[in-house]
Amino acid sequence: MTRVTWEDAVLRLLDDVYTFAATGPRTLAGWQRDALAVMNREVGDPRGWITLDWDKQNDEERTGSRPCYPFVSLSQEGLGSRLYSITAETAVRLLVEMTYEWGPVGTEEQTRAALADARTVLDRYGDRVSCYSNVSEARETPSPDLANGVTGWNPLTEFIGDFGFVVVSSEEVGVFWSFDAR
Numbered sequence: 001m002t003r004v005t006w007e008d009a010v011l012r013l014l015d016d017v018y019t020f021a022a023t024g025p026r027t028l029a030g031w032q033r034d035a036l037a038v039m040n041r042e043v044g045d046p047r048g049w050i051t052l053d054w055d056k057q058n059d060e061e062r063t064g065s066r067p068c069y070p071f072v073s074l075s076q077e078g079l080g081s082r083l084y085s086i087t088a089e090t091a092v093r094l095l096v097e098m099t100y101e102w103g104p105v106g107t108e109e110q111t112r113a114a115l116a117d118a119r120t121v122l123d124r125y126g127d128r129v130s131c132y133s134n135v136s137e138a139r140e141t142p143s144p145d146l147a148n149g150v151t152g153w154n155p156l157t158e159f160i161g162d163f164g165f166v167v168v169s170s171e172e173v174g175v176f177w178s179f180d181a182r
Contacts, residue, residue: 001124007050009120012113013099014052020070020177021052023124026170031130032076034173035166040068046172054179070157070179082154083166084138091131091165091176092118093146098164098178121176125169133165 014021024043027034037043045051055070066073074082086094095118096105105111122129136152137144153163157179164177 001120003047003049005120006124009117010050010052013095013117013121014176017098017101018054018179019052019098020054020164020175020179023047023049023051023172023174026168026173030076031132031166031168031173032080034168035175036068036074036076036079038173038175039071039074042067070159070162071177072155072157074156079156082134082156083132084134084142086131086133086135086138086142086144086165088122088129088131088167090133090138090143090146091167092122094133094135094150094163094165095121095176097146097150098176101178122167125167125172125174128169130168131165132168133163135163 010021020039022038022041023045024034024038025046041053041056068074092115096111096114099114100106105114134154134156135144135150136154137146137150150163153161156162156164156177159179161180162177164175167174167176
């Protein structure tokens with residue numbers, strides 16, 4: 001895995017959609033605390049690789065009482081209660097859903113390319129990862145059927161909709177989120 005390979009995949013997938021994609025270090029504080037540190041922009045990418053943060057310049061919201069904007073302020077327990085365990089393959093599929101802004105996936109060729117990029121993004125974190133998502137379908141199974149897209153979620157924002165996942169490895173925590181602010 002190289003920086004260029006990973007960043008190219010992230011940009012092809014998420015550069016032109018309203019998303020948040022950032023990674024922070026894994027600490028002994030627990031994955032929920034580590035994920036919140038990423039969401040609150042308290043930590044940077046441990047490798048110095050790209051972060052996609054559409055709201056980085058939204059000083060009005062972020063410099064006030066919500067450095068986590070567009071996320072709502074959450075405790076570790078609050079975050080943990082809104083997320084369900086998912087498989088890494090489900091996380092791959094969620095990245096593809098983000099690419100197509102919650103709508104129908106493109107042609108078969110576009111889908112194959114997006115799936116390859118999504119697997120490249122997840123490969124950064126290694127083979128032994130835990131993933132957690134707010135999609136409602138994951139409440140029942142870690143491998144929900146996403147053939148009809150994401151149809152429900154536990155909100156982490158005040159927007160009309162949001163979904164995403166946290167990927168946890170022994171060294172890093174990645175947060176990938178998609179927003180529907182309409």
